[in-house]
Amino acid sequence: MTKLNICGYSNFRGRCHGHDHYVILRHPQPATTQCQFIRRPCMRAMQTLVAIIGFGSIPFAALGETAAEPDLEYPVPILAGANYDPDIPTLESLLGFSVGKRIAAPAEIEAVINAYAKASSRVAVFEYARSYEGRGLYYVAISTPANIARLDEIRGGWAKIGDPREIEPDDADELLQQLPAVAWMAYSIHGNETSGADAALALAYHLAAARDPQVEALLRDTVVLIDPMMNPDGRHRTSEQLAQHRGRQRNIDDQSLLHTGYWPWGRTNHYLFDLNRDWIYGVNPESRGRIAAAGGWNPLLFVDAHEMGAQDTYLFSPPRDPHNPNFPPSLGPWVERFAEDQARAFDANHWPYYTGEWNEGWYPGYSNAWAGLRGAVGMLYEQASVDEDGILRADGSVLTYSQAIHHQFVSSLANLQTLHANADQLKRNFLEIRRAAVGANGPYARRSFAILADGNQGRIERFVDLMQLQGIEVYRLTQPLMTRARDQLGRTSSVRLPVGTLLVPNRQPEANLVATLLEFDPRMPEETLKKERRELLMRNDSRLYDVTSWNISMMFGLEALELPIALPQQVEPVSTTIAAQVAVDGTALAYVFDGRDDRSVAAAARLAVRGLTARVGEKEFTLDGTAFARGSVVVTRYDNRDEQELAGAINAVAAQLKIAPTAITSGWGPGDAPDLGGGYFVRLTAPTIAVLARGGIRPYDYGNVWKLLDQDIGIRHSQIDEALLAETDLRRYNVLVLPDRWQGELDSAAVERINDWVAAGGTLIAIGQSAAQLAQPDQGVDAVRALPQALEELQTFELAVLREAMADQDTRLGDSVWSHGVTTDYRFPWPADADWPEIEELQKRDDWLKLFMPQGAFVAARVDTEHWLSFGSPATLPVLYGNAPVLFSAPPAETPVRLGAYRPAADAQSSAAGEDEAVRRAGWLALPDEQGLDLRMSGLLWPEAAQRMAHGAYLVRETVGDGQIILFAAPPSFRGATLGTMRLLANALVYGPGFGSSQAIRP
Ligand SMILES: [Zn+2]
Known part of the structure; x- marks a missing residue:
């Protein structure tokens, strides 16, 4: 699931206090969670704690004094005692090194499984996906030769059981008897959690070559599907880093580069996505292939082998609460049964282990959680990370890589044996889960x-x-x-x-x-909430x-x-929704891509890259009788009069994006609607984009921006090393992205250079902690501040919010406007004589509320539907928000998206409260007359966090010189799947140079 120690990808929860494992932070920086949301101060406390106690607790001093080689012999053979078929080549003969000597690289894994398939009639190999870097992803089917010969039939049989609507009850029972149980054994989805994949090779050899009656019986009743490396690109990165830092002397210090790796580490795939969160979104090719392959087999057992911190022991399922409420209840006792057998196997070897201490069962996008929701017994393994050689531990012992692999191997065999021993009951249980799912009286029947x-x-x-x-x-x-x-x-x-x-x-x-x-x-x-709240209050965790x-x-x-x-x-x-391709001809006056469709932004960008001039309609418009949404992209013949193949270019981009443009023959808009030659059609400037990388940039957020630009929008862009920023000629770019940070701030010289570039016409986009830095005085923007600095100007921000609300107010103005008299009871929009606490009290309140910031919940945001940054966005936009900075803004900054959606409040008092009336504030700021504020949409958002976040600016834009700064308080792209907020980012990236900044006319 997670490698505990690796910088920022870690989960430290459950470990921050009272734990006798030592967590060595390998990078002295604000530790963060694996989930892309910065976690609360526990992490910072942890960092300090480790700095204080970590080194004293582990005898590295002793290590320094002895010149002797550490003893890395692991005397227990991993593959002991079985009667192996000599015709199956051993791992050592295929790899050229013994199991556990070092990690097998992706190409070596591929060679080994293909060699087994060639040598053994028990083995067949299937490619289910190709990674971004072109590596194969495979599952290896191992069973008796008879089962291997009828794999399609077996999978088809399970498909029938998986959909009981298609089979008579008696037939289903009969079919179950004939079907072998299926196990999906998956390893090393995090590329730097290496021991799983090496154990998978050992498991494959064992099952392919062993001639013991126990293995033969297992294979007769079971089809074992081994997915040996779920993330070949990440493993390749790890393997290269290991090779580059391997020395002549063996290295057992888990703080050393060999063991830590470095930015962006090997955990993630090519675009730095965590594939063990992607099971529910299916964004990446590795996941997409796997979801189809594993889902198509309907496995009864699903194993997912990971690694955690090097100083830890071994964890396996079941998870602790909270449990996802849709997890089939009948599976719970089964997970327990598998775990008991696994524990017995560990006890027999005198190996330490534990279950449930920190892994919870709420998020459904992990491998084992996703498999559980589909009816499999999902088992998570977490081995203490070793990678290579061994790791010196607090008790002076060395955990070798061989032993780590051995743990994963024994776990895998134990789970397979439990499956084999209980196959009949497990098969029946799966059928019952599916019967409940489709039953007329099932729990989900009437929804x-x-x-x-x-x-x-x-x-x-x-x-x-x-x-x-x-x-x-x-x-x-x-x-x-x-x-x-x-x-x-x-x-x-x-x-x-x-x-x-x-x-x-x-x-x-x-x-x-x-x-x-x-x-x-x-x-x-309720019980879970109480425990969570206690954890927050007592442990700040x-x-x-x-x-x-x-x-x-x-x-x-x-x-x-x-x-x-x-x-x-x-x-x-709905079978397929791919729109029919419409090819436009060359006679039209203009071509339009409708702005409601996210792909229109990519179309604009790709046309610009081709050297074409596109415009974007600021308002909705009607041309030739067709109504188009605001944000629609218009390519006119007039703007591109030197382009001979205009229609061809339009059709090429449309075909790439599978969208249909509309050909227009008249530029006249009826009535007040915009005409094509007028000012509402803003001419785009081709974006030349740079994204800051490495250094203190959070790899996940960088990866999200990178993939959006490279794959979805699909244009060239540059990636700048933060360490080289001072030498970078920024004039080549008109858009610069500063992704979220997990470490430190940009130095002041860099900020100064960037601001000069902005003033000269650049569009600067900053996300999360980068946005918070620019919101500090003299760092970039003037009219935006992050909490707690924002507390000093709450009255300004309150007026800004009330002013925005007034602009949208639907009240009759005529009576007051056309009156001849000057009114004597004019009410200002802000609360009269309202008491503001002293700044010390406000800061105290903020410190308190900050304790409760969310782990990642959906909040409702209100959208300025006339702003160019919100093209394609609904009026109320769900925004995923974690422990991100909270920004407040006032004019002249523009705030296209703000946290909180108004709703009429029947009991609402006037906000312009007189002396007797209490001021109605939602969080820090007053509410407009007769309005309430909705914030939480989904997920755990404590009322305290809602107080702190209400009215916060999610997306804000400020003009600076000839350029502009656009701030996102929280990352708009989360796991590549938050399409709602990703559209805002796409608008900023592609339309920024045309809309918000002023580019020089070059004579
Ligand atoms: Zn992991």
Whole structure:
């Protein structure tokens, strides 16, 4: 799951206090969680704690005094005692080194599994995906030759059991008898957690070559599918780093580069995505191939082998609470049973282990969690990390790499044996889970989810694609439907759903997964909340390991409803939504890509790269009788009069993006609607983009920006090493991105250079901690401040918020405006004579509220739907927010997205309170008349955090000289799946140089 010690990817929870393991932070920087959200001060406390106690506790001093080689012999053979077929080549003969001597590189793993497939009729190898860097991902099927010969039939049989609607009950029972159980054994999804993959090779050899009756019986009844390296690109990176730092002397110091690795480490894939969070989003090719392959097999056992901190022991399932509420209840005791047998195997070797201390079962995007939601017994392994040679430990012993592999190997065999011994019951249990999922009286029978079609065809298609990848059925309404419905903020009403609305019935084979992905607001039990709150208050820590919300409709920024009904009759299945390609001809006056579709931004960028001039409509417009949303991209013949192949270029970009442009023959907009030659069609400047990397930049956030630019928008850009910033000629770029930071700040000289560049016309985009730095006095922006500095200017920020609300107020103005008299009771928008506490009190309050910042929850944000940064965005946008900076802003800064959505409050008093009336404040700032504020949409957001975050600026823009600074308080791209907020970032990247900054006319 996580490698405890590796800089910033760590999970320290459960370890911060009262633990007798030593966690060595290998990088002296603010430690952060694996989940991309900076965690609370525990981490900083931990850092100090480690600095104080860490070194004294481990006898490195002794090591320095002795010149002797550490004893790295591991005398216990990993593959002991079996009767192996001599015709199957040993690992040592294939690799050229013995198991555990060092790690096997991806190419070596590929060679070994192919050699087994060639040598043994028990083995078949299947490629299920290619990584971004072109490496193969494989699963190795091992069973009796007879089973291997009928693998397709076996998989087909399990597909029938997996969908009991398609098979008579008696036939299902008979089929179950004939089907071998299937185990999916997966290793090293984090590339720098290496021991799993090496154990997978040992396991494959053992199962392919052993002639013992026990192994032969296991293979007769079981198909073992081994996924030996789930992240070959990350493993390759690790393997290269190990090779580069391997010395003549063996190295057993876990603080040394050999063991720590370095930015961006090997945990993640090519674009630095954590593949062990991607199971529910399916963003990366590795995950997509795996979801289809593993899902297609319907395994009963799913093993996922990781590593954690080098000074730890060994952890395995079951996880501790909170448990995902949609996890099939019958699986809980089974996970326990597997764990007991695994514990016995460890006891027999006198190996230490533990379960459940820190891994919780709430987030569904881990391998074993995803598998559990599909009906498998999911087992997580976490071995203390070694990588190579060995690790000197606090008790003076050395844990060797061989022993680490041995632990993973023994665990794997133990779980397979438990599966074998209980196969009949487990098969029946799986069938019962699926029967409940599709049953008319099942727990999910009378519920469906509706996704409202909003014209953002690109996003809708991604939603349908994800559902289909997960084996989830999607339908489309063919008639309008009247029904009760609950929205994403929990409000219930009667609605009329139009034709074209997407419906996902919860009652279907993957019901547990459907519920998990689409339920708006799963809640933790009261007991869990109490424990979590105690952890916060007593230890300044959290028991939660990852984000507490992942709702797909919110991730995607799509409006959705929960309906208390089964699937209605008037629907058709949605098989594919890829729009028919429309080729435009060369006679038109202009071509338009509709701005509601996210892909229009990529189209604009790609056209610019081709040297074409595009404009973007600031307002909605109608040309040739077709209405287009604001943000639509217009390419006119006039702007591109030297381009002979204009239609060809338009068609080429449209084909790449699978979108259909509209050809326009007239530039006249009816009535007040914009005409094509007017000022509402802003001419774009081609973006030349640089992204800051390395140094203190958070790899995840950098990777998210990188992938968005490289794969989704699809344009060239440059990546600048933070250490070389002083020597970088920024004039080559008109957009510079500073991703979120996990360490330190940019030095003042760098900030000064960047600000000079901004003033000369640059568009600077800063995210998270980088944004917070620029919001400090004299660092970049003037009208934005982060908490706690913002506390000094709360009155300014309060007025800004009230001013924005007044601008949108829907009250009758005429009576007061046309009156001839000067009113004697004019009310200012801000609270009259309101008492503001002293700054010390405000700071005390902020310190208190800050304790409760979320681990990752969806909050509602209100959107300025006339701002260019919000093209393609709904008026209320779900924003995923962790322990990010909280920003406040006032004019002249513009705030296109602000935290909190207004709702009419029946009991609301006037905000312009007189002497007798209390000021109504939501958090720090007053509410407008008769308005309440909704913030929490989904996930755990303590009321204290809501107080602190209400009215915070999520996206803010300020003009600086001829340029502009755009700040995102929290990362807009989270795991490449927050399509709603990613659109804001795409707008900033591509439209920034044309919209918010002034580029010089070069004579
Ligand atoms: Zn891991």
